[in-house]
Amino acid sequence: MEPHAHSHSHLHPSLDWQQHTLATLSDAGHRKGGARNAVVELLAAQDCALTAQEIDDRLRDGGRAVGRASVYRVLELLTELRLVQKIEVGQGIARYERHQPDGDHHHHLVCDNCGTIEPFEDPSLEEAIEQVSRRLSFAVDEHDVVLHGACSDCREQ
Amino acid sequence: MEPHAHSHSHLHPSLDWQQHTLATLSDAGHRKGGARNAVVELLAAQDCALTAQEIDDRLRDGGRAVGRASVYRVLELLTELRLVQKIEVGQGIARYERHQPDGDHHHHLVCDNCGTIEPFEDPSLEEAIEQVSRRLSFAVDEHDVVLHGACSDCREQ
DNA sequence: AGGGCTGCGAGACTGGTTCTCATCTAGACT
DNA sequence: AGTCTAGATGAGAACCAGTCTCGCAGCCCT
Numbered sequence: 388m389e390p391h392a393h394s395h396s397h398l399h400p401s402l403d404w405q406q407h408t409l410a411t412l413s414d415a416g417h418r419k420g421g422a423r424n425a426v427v428e429l430l431a432a433q434d435c436a437l438t439a440q441e442i443d444d445r446l447r448d449g450g451r452a453v454g455r456a457s458v459y460r461v462l463e464l465l466t467e468l469r470l471v472q473k474i475e476v477g478q479g480i481a482r483y484e485r486h487q488p489d490g491d492h493h494h495h496l497v498c499d500n501c502g503t504i505e506p507f508e509d510p511s512l513e514e515a516i517e518q519v520s521r522r523l524s525f526a527v528d529e530h531d532v533v534l535h536g537a538c539s540d541c542r543e544q
Numbered sequence: 545m546e547p548h549a550h551s552h553s554h555l556h557p558s559l560d561w562q563q564h565t566l567a568t569l570s571d572a573g574h575r576k577g578g579a580r581n582a583v584v585e586l587l588a589a590q591d592c593a594l595t596a597q598e599i600d601d602r603l604r605d606g607g608r609a610v611g612r613a614s615v616y617r618v619l620e621l622l623t624e625l626r627l628v629q630k631i632e633v634g635q636g637i638a639r640y641e642r643h644q645p646d647g648d649h650h651h652h653l654v655c656d657n658c659g660t661i662e663p664f665e666d667p668s669l670e671e672a673i674e675q676v677s678r679r680l681s682f683a684v685d686e687h688d689v690v691l692h693g694a695c696s697d698c699r700e701q
Numbered sequence: 702a703g704g705g706c707t708g709c710g711a712g713a714c715t716g717g718t719t720c721t722c723a724t725c726t727a728g729a730c731t
Numbered sequence: 732a733g734t735c736t737a738g739a740t741g742a743g744a745a746c747c748a749g750t751c752t753c754g755c756a757g758c759c760c761t
Binding site: 575576578637 | 749
């Protein structure tokens with residue numbers, strides 16, 4: 388499905404992620420499967436989080452329809468293996484995005500007016516979270532910051 | 545379920561909150577109503593966030609059953625008036641807790657194993673979030689930090 | 702006291718997510 | 732290559748938090 392992109396440069400993080408993901412799945416004793424591959428390939432090509440519905444739709448549009456159940460199954464599996472991060476910003480809809488192996492990640496701004504979601508990142512915020520995590524009796528291994536407000540479009544109206 | 549704790553000292557912030565809430569509702573032009581009062585009274589007595597289901601159940605157990613729709617209506621109204629904060633920590637279930645007028649608030653630790661939710665607070669984390677908020681093109685007016693991990697009970701097993 | 706408008710509650714409905722189960726297939730074993 | 736079996740898949744039913752509808756009740760103003 389990808390006739391070009393054959394330079395095996397490890398410059399592109401999404402390729403790294405896809406290979407790392409498939410390898411991890413294999414190591415964990417999972418067989419190969421069409422649905423799983425399709426979901427992994429799609430996630431590798433995204434910059435920000437997608438909903439399960441969006442994943443399902445895009446795969447269908449791409450000519451590789453996958454059962455609803457399989458989409459959720461794969462996402463749950465990948466989340467357990469920490470290959471994907473599940474994000475819930477509200478409205479009762481979960482979103483999923485690939486979890487970078489290098490720990491690099493971002494958080495999300497949610498416009499409570501139009502529902503838009505934008506990523507942002509901030510090193511000192513990460514630092515603060517890390518410090519908090521250390522002093523708690525909790526074994527923190529994931530965190531999620533969600534800022535609610537009005538996006539630049541909605542605030543001026 | 546709490547037979548004591550009925551001293552009417554104004555030292556207790558929950559009483560302040562309850563009065564402030566009822567006054568704000570009145571100022572906003574709302575009439576009094578049994579369901580609303582029941583929900584407000586229940587929320588005032590809580591230390592941490594409750595789900596709509598829990599609110600419904602406790603009111604029913606307390607002999608003041610309230611319609612599902614009313615619970616959600618009241619919570620939505622209170623959230624709009626910033627008297628209550630709506631929190632979504634995952635599992636697609638929203639939780640609600642009173643929003644302190646003095647701005648004092650906490651965030652949440654979620655145990656992904658047993659589902660327990662614990663509050664925590666950290667001034668320097670608040671500071672970091674405030675700084676980030678300022679430099680974004682977003683008009684941030686609410687934030688939410690969720691740490692996922694294993695609680696002290698679950699980590700040792 | 703009357704009357705209109707707000708608040709309330711029961712139940713139908715929606716939509717995201719999970720469950721069930723029959724079928725298919727990857728990969729190991731002969 | 733053929734067989735076998737557990738894991739993978741997909742269609743649809745089931746589930747459940749949350750929303751909507753609508754008729755009734757009660758608050759409050761005149």
